[in-house]
Amino acid sequence: MKRSEINEIMKNGLNFIEKEMKFLLPPFAKWSPDDWHQKGEESVEIIDQQLGWDITDFGSENFSEVGLLLFTIRNGSFEELKKINGKIYAEKAMIVQEGQITPIHFHYQKMEDIINRGGGELVIQLWNSTVDECLDLDSDVIVSVDSVKNKVKAGGTITLKPGESVCLPQRLYHKFWGKKGTGTVFVGEVSRVNDDYVDNHFYEKVGRFAEIEEDVEPLHLLYGDYSNYYKCK
Ligand SMILES: [Fe+2]
Secondary structure, three states: OEHHHHHHHHHHHHHHHHHHOOOOOOHHHHOOHHHHHHOOHHHHHHHHOOOEEEEEOOOOOOOOOEOEEEEEEEOOOHHHHHOOOOOOEEEEEEEEOEOOEEEEEEEOOOOEEEEEEEEOOEEEEEEEEOOOOOEEOOOOEEEEEOOEEEEEOOOOEEEEOOOOEEEEOOOEEEEEEEOOOOOOEEEEEEEEOOOOOOOEEEOOOOOOOOOOEOOOOOOOOEHHHHHHHOOOO
């Protein structure tokens, strides 16, 4: 992806989340690259816990068809998971466009509640996984939709309207997109600790992080950019 495209997606995303959805992001969402040059040790948690912007086309080079905008608001770490009183939770904000696919994946340790916070409708397709990490094409999937058990055929879908949520347990394959004709979806995620470097298993090989062509300066940094701008690591 070109940086100019990422900047545009970020600017529009910030506008959608804060102005249209009235959900305000923390201050570091708007720090500039220059701001990041000035930050010291006090801000290290943002880097260590992979907080902030994440815009990816999953290597598709077609963001509007296969892609996702995420902003990690809070997170723990795998180290914290080992402690009896550790920070073991995470929260994200995401934007899913109509028809824009997040490819089939599951998480090894992260259980996640996916929440439709507003806008259009979110379609989620589900499969159980087999022990060798294939799609189980036979068994029904049981998921809790707003604390009510739902049974879905293998590869079947559920649709979340604004306000609705689903709890996705570990190793449950899922793929999602915005339902055509309903508008852009503002999605929330409340989960166990998130680690995008080790915890995601995609059914088909994808590039989890976009390759970036630096044609202009970043508007705000993606979390993959921190190592180039933050001096304390
Ligand atoms: Fe997921």
